[in-house]
Amino acid sequence: MSEELHPVAIRFLAYIRLEKRYSEHTFAAYQQDLTQFFTFLQSSYGDVPLKGITHSHVRTWLAWLMEHSNVAKTVNRKISSLKSFFKYALRHGEVSMTPMTKVTAPKIGKRLPGFIDEKGMRALEDNHSMRRGEEKEPVFMDGLEGRTHQLIFELLYNTGIRLSELISLKERHIDAGNLSIKVLGKGNKERIIPISPHLMEEINTYRAVCRKELAEYDQEVLLVNPKSGRKLYPKYVYNVVRDYLTRHEITTINRKSPHILRHTFATHLTNNGADLNAVKELLGHSSLASTQVYTSNSIEKLKAAFKKAHPKG
Structure with missing residues (x-):
């Protein structure tokens, strides 16, 4: 796993792979999202402790994603990945509160699933x-x-x-x-x-x-x-x-x-x-x-x- 990842994130990924038994595709998406977030955090703010991450950090990352042509659906998936991670961190006493409570997902235009008549x-x-x-x-x-x-x-x-x-x-x-x-x-x-x-x-x-x-x-x-x-x-x-x-x-x-x-x-x-x-x-x-x-x-x-x-x- 990437060296950019926080140790708690590494434990979380092991948890969803070994205990939750998520598919390889889903696991890879979580790993990509968390690696991208912590890499951005490090490059933009330096060493931020897990308990010091706020909704402002997350919102800045989301704004950066939107500026770099990420569609709303992709951004929402990344928000979901962070929510799951911080919920895990909260449950294991690594943080006292989750920064995701003040993060709002962008709206996605409704698209009906295609089907064959x-x-x-x-x-x-x-x-x-x-x-x-x-x-x-x-x-x-x-x-x-x-x-x-x-x-x-x-x-x-x-x-x-x-x-x-x-x-x-x-x-x-x-x-x-x-x-x-x-x-x-x-x-x-x-x-x-x-x-x-x-x-x-x-x-x-x-x-x-x-x-x-x-x-x-x-x-x-x-x-x-x-x-x-x-x-x-x-x-x-x-x-x-x-x-x-x-x-x-x-x-x-x-x-x-x-x-x-x-x-x-x-x-x-x-x-x-x-x-x-x-x-x-x-x-x-x-x-x-x-x-x-x-x-x-x-x-x-x-x-x-x-x-x-x-x-x-």
């Missing part, structure tokens, strides 16, 4: 391209590679799981009897997600094709690389989703990442009247506020329908 998802489920002049061209080819790619889409859209959760799915997490899967989410929190008989059938078909086409493969995980038989890695899944959505013109949304299928899952549920608390549990959100953004998509759909159909629209 139901027509686009039907094209994937019916396995035909939406490209003009190529009617009913299969999206997913026969064989293990095509089956792997299809199951990636089926799982992401039908369960709303994250990319990291998808590639970590184990064979033992599939409960055929209860038609459900066990997912290990953020902070090692487990949740159970129901699946349809159709998806269970797709999983069984995929298993059979794996046994037929691969002499050796990792039988502990559900999804494997169709060429090597090893566990999938994030970039592989990202490239598969982006390639299919682009090549077959499934959606016009620019950012074609696996996360768009999670947004699509949640938006389609709320559009069709699903209880928001149920959607929250399925997504593994810790608070309802994270889930409520999908109701905005539903409202936007109602507005569009009103504008198109109502005489006074």
Whole structure:
């Protein structure tokens, strides 16, 4: 870890990695934010003891960030990192009060999560391209590679799981009897997600094709690389989703990442009247506020329908 970091910050990072078991991505973000803050503090004010850090120090750092083209969303993440750190320091008696109580986060312009419309998802489920002049061209080819790619889409859209959760799915997490899967989410929190008989059938078909086409493969995980038989890695899944959505013109949304299928899952549920608390549990959100953004998509759909159909629209 960086020499610029305060010893308490080093202990805090060890705590979130070893005890809280945060993901490598989240840990790296905390480490970057704290290193940047303490480096700025040292270069601007010299040696400031932890108990001497005030809201003025933090505000000056935030102003510097905004001047150097950091967007509000990034700055808010850095504020969150500092809040967590000082809360830890307060709990362990390293400070008597946190400077973050007088720090206000900048407002972020509301941006609705992108999603694929139901027509686009039907094209994937019916396995035909939406490209003009190529009617009913299969999206997913026969064989293990095509089956792997299809199951990636089926799982992401039908369960709303994250990319990291998808590639970590184990064979033992599939409960055929209860038609459900066990997912290990953020902070090692487990949740159970129901699946349809159709998806269970797709999983069984995929298993059979794996046994037929691969002499050796990792039988502990559900999804494997169709060429090597090893566990999938994030970039592989990202490239598969982006390639299919682009090549077959499934959606016009620019950012074609696996996360768009999670947004699509949640938006389609709320559009069709699903209880928001149920959607929250399925997504593994810790608070309802994270889930409520999908109701905005539903409202936007109602507005569009009103504008198109109502005489006074």
